[in-house]
Amino acid sequence: MRYNKKKALADNVNAIETALAVHGQGRQATDSEKKTLALYSGFGGIKEVLNIGTDKPMPDGMAEPMKRLQEILLAFAKSDITEYKALIDSIKSSVLTAFYTPQFIIDTVAAQIHATFKDNGMQMRTFLEPSAGIGGFLKTAMQGTRAYAFEKDTITGLILSLLHDNATTISAGYETIGEQDLQDKGFDVIASNIPFGNFRVFDADMWKKGGIYEQSTKTIHNYFFIKFMDLLNEGGILAFVTSRGIADTPGNKFVREYLVNHADLITALRLPDNIFMETGGIEVGTDLLVFQKHTRKTTLSHREQLFMQVGKENGTDGIVTEYANKLFMQPKTALATDSRISINQCVKYVRKY
16 A cells, blocks of 8 residues: 555644644543544654745645644644744654554564564563654563653644553653663663664763764664664673664664664564655665674674675666675675665665565
């Protein structure tokens, strides 16, 4: 099913209206209300929200729900313009990173992690989903697990809390985890579809550590891997859907070295470029990377050695691609029906899947 921007906007507005009504009444959401809340898909595919408060016209079919969205948020802010503007700004800032994971990816990751714990007779005690959105990966938490989720966007965080009564949800930046009064400080499993882009993260704890910890804060996806590997319990599992920048960028070798020297690489799967078309209407290169923390390891596997390296492909007619991870140049490392060298949105030659 192709992404329908107008339907996504209408579903988002209905979800926000429902969430604010339930919150205002100080109660939990009913099963029927949760079905409405669960249709919320964020604003990553709806860049028209950036036009709110400007002179730019809204496309046909979007003006009415956009107006309704503003009325709902203004009423929630009790006509406090400063608070209303903060809510609008929060939604606008989420446009760059709010692309929700297709359900089949979440279901597969959760099923495999559950099977691993059950097959080895282990109990998952703690689970964390940073940058949770509405908590898609929370189903990875098994029965009896204490589950935690962080979501920075105020409105999305409210919907998250109403959808997941049994989880501890925090509407704050993931970088504040050290300031939160959580029952647990380490986690057996951490899973998420993490943000990507050249955004800095203001994390004083990482700055104090210096070295690669401070270096990782310069780019948000690097930060997520270093920060949350550090919070993982020994033997715990880290499963992130991430941009290909972690694996492909030569300058991110320090992150790859840190990961394979602190954990065993369990899964490295290149996902198709169009995997987010249905949920966010965007084509973007992503990978699924799964690690098991192992700080006392003394040797690296062949796959882990390849994962640290990048190279270029030579195509026909003298075409040379941008850098790509050498592990993904091996057979059976991509979830795709086909791949080819072509030009991406940055007008560079890459292998598309």
